[in-house]
Amino acid sequence: MSDILSLSAVEQAAGIARGGLSAEALMQATLERIAAVNPRVNAIVSLREAEALLAEARAADAMDPSGPLHGLPIAIKDLADARGLPTSQGSPAFAGRLAEADSLHVARLRAAGAIIIGKTNTPEFGLGSHTYNPVHGTTLNPYDPSVTCGGSSGGAAVALSTGMLSIADGSDMMGSLRNPAGWCNVYGMRPSWGRVPPEPEGEMFLHQLSTNGPMARCPADLALQLDVMSGPVAGVPNPMPYEAMGEIAPRAQGCRIGWLGDWGGALPYEGGILPLCRSALEALEEQGAVVEELAPPFSRDALWEAWVTLRAWSNAVGLEPLMANQQTRGQLKPEALWEAETGQALSAMDVNQASTIRSEWYRRAAELFESYDALALPTAQVWPFPVEQTWPREVAGVAMDTYHRWMELVIPVSLIGLPAVAMPAGFGAAGLPMGIQLIGRHGGDKRLLELAEAYHRRTHWPTRRPPPIN
Numbered sequence: 225m226s227d228i229l230s231l232s233a234v235e236q237a238a239g240i241a242r243g244g245l246s247a248e249a250l251m252q253a254t255l256e257r258i259a260a261v262n263p264r265v266n267a268i269v270s271l272r273e274a275e276a277l278l279a280e281a282r283a284a285d286a287m288d289p290s291g292p293l294h295g296l297p298i299a300i301k302d303l304a305d306a307r308g309l310p311t312s313q314g315s316p317a318f319a320g321r322l323a324e325a326d327s328l329h330v331a332r333l334r335a336a337g338a339i340i341i342g343k344t345n346t347p348e349f350g351l352g353s354h355t356y357n358p359v360h361g362t363t364l365n366p367y368d369p370s371v372t373c374g375g376s377s378g379g380a381a382v383a384l385s386t387g388m389l390s391i392a393d394g395s396d397m398m399g400s401l402r403n404p405a406g407w408c409n410v411y412g413m414r415p416s417w418g419r420v421p422p423e424p425e426g427e428m429f430l431h432q433l434s435t436n437g438p439m440a441r442c443p444a445d446l447a448l449q450l451d452v453m454s455g456p457v458a459g460v461p462n463p464m465p466y467e468a469m470g471e472i473a474p475r476a477q478g479c480r481i482g483w484l485g486d487w488g489g490a491l492p493y494e495g496g497i498l499p500l501c502r503s504a505l506e507a508l509e510e511q512g513a514v515v516e517e518l519a520p521p522f523s524r525d526a527l528w529e530a531w532v533t534l535r536a537w538s539n540a541v542g543l544e545p546l547m548a549n550q551q552t553r554g555q556l557k558p559e560a561l562w563e564a565e566t567g568q569a570l571s572a573m574d575v576n577q578a579s580t581i582r583s584e585w586y587r588r589a590a591e592l593f594e595s596y597d598a599l600a601l602p603t604a605q606v607w608p609f610p611v612e613q614t615w616p617r618e619v620a621g622v623a624m625d626t627y628h629r630w631m632e633l634v635i636p637v638s639l640i641g642l643p644a645v646a647m648p649a650g651f652g653a654a655g656l657p658m659g660i661q662l663i664g665r666h667g668g669d670k671r672l673l674e675l676a677e678a679y680h681r682r683t684h685w686p687t688r689r690p691p692p693i694n
């Protein structure tokens with residue numbers, strides 16, 4: 225792999241700004257890497273023509289830097305719009321439909337100087353943590369192509385781990401920035417809800433579960449991209465005050481971390497995951513952090529009840545136009561139909577009860593963060609599973625009653641909009657990666673990145689490239 229592709233995004237951007245690296249050389253190396261690797265993993269889709277991209281890179285070299293991402297190639301997750309590119313959302317209902325304008329965060333990336341080269345693959349409508357769909361096919365895990373890379377930001381995670389990109393965007397409702405990062409040995413960050421604003425359109429108050437965020441191979445690159453994506457916008461309620469991440473210094477000394485493990489025995493895990501993730505925290509303990517076993521701070525069953533209700537309600541609203549049309553309804557995968565039908569059957573009182581539970585958990589979490597700087601959980605309850613399998617039907621002998629129950633450990637974050645950084649935790653006995661989540665108080669994004677930077681400087685896991693693609 226080209227040496228310039230091994231650089232971080234911060235280093236690439238600095239090289240372009242100083243004139244020591246050209247955007248054209250970076251683009252040429254990127255396209256060569258994609259040609260060599262992408263046919264084997266299918267992470268980047270809807271790739272633009274090489275000549276157009278090289279011309280755009282040459283134009284970037286001919287001007288003063290337009291922003292902190294000037295000249296950096298990036299591909300956009302195929303749930304968001306990038307002007308002139310198709311946004312299929314992995315669904316035949318939208319295949320080939322060209323976006324007329326950028327989504328809000330995409331416009332910010334473009335304005336910061338990033339060159340949009342194409343899209344990254346995702347499951348249909350982003351549902352399920354396994355990146356496959358009838359439009360673009362399946363994205364494979366580069367550490368073992370017979371297993372899943374996770375999702376729904378699976379294409380982004382694979383593009384990063386294989387060196388095809390240095391930064392990527394993603395979105396996270398139920399672990400979609402965290403699970404694929406863990407299974408692909410990279411970093412993914414779900415920011416505090418409101419830091420990266422949603423689109424200023426449609427209903428703006430009720431559906432506060434999903435957010436866009438950055439993915440990268442190091443915490444400094446997460447911060448670089450998060451700065452660009454963040455900030456209030458007119459027409460979007462509940463904004464977070466803009467706080468520049470700036471340069472992220474490592475800081476672990478004196479930090480208290482609560483290890484939640486298996487939530488007091490309530491969450492099943494496949495063998496090897498819990499000890500691997502707990503041992504990963506030793507990299508922070510060696511730098512002065514204190515890790516303590518933490519009893520379950522809230523009812524697992526109550527969290528799940530609230531989550532299933534609010535998620536299905538939100539998804540049913542988004543899928544309603546497709547459900548109303550017999551042709552598009554017949555194109556939906558079973559999991560999408562389940563979400564829509566479950567959501568449509570809810571009453572207003574069901575939703576209110578779920579939001580009451582959510583509010584109770586928010587208050588309890590606020591109490592926890594009076595004593596702890598961060599909480600920690602793995603990024604998944606299972607190892608990457610075979611690509612032929614749509615989702616795990618059981619975990620450690622426990623039957624899963626929904627298509628997403630095996631990802632239950634991500635919902636304490638998603639339900640109340642907490643920030644979380646997924647960090648590589650190492651590799652299991654079969655050579656597959658796993659990740660660990662560091663979870664912070666709402667608004668504590670920079671503190672989490674400082675912890676992650678301390679961890680990264682001690683571990684450097686992403687430098688362990690996928691063997692067949694090295």
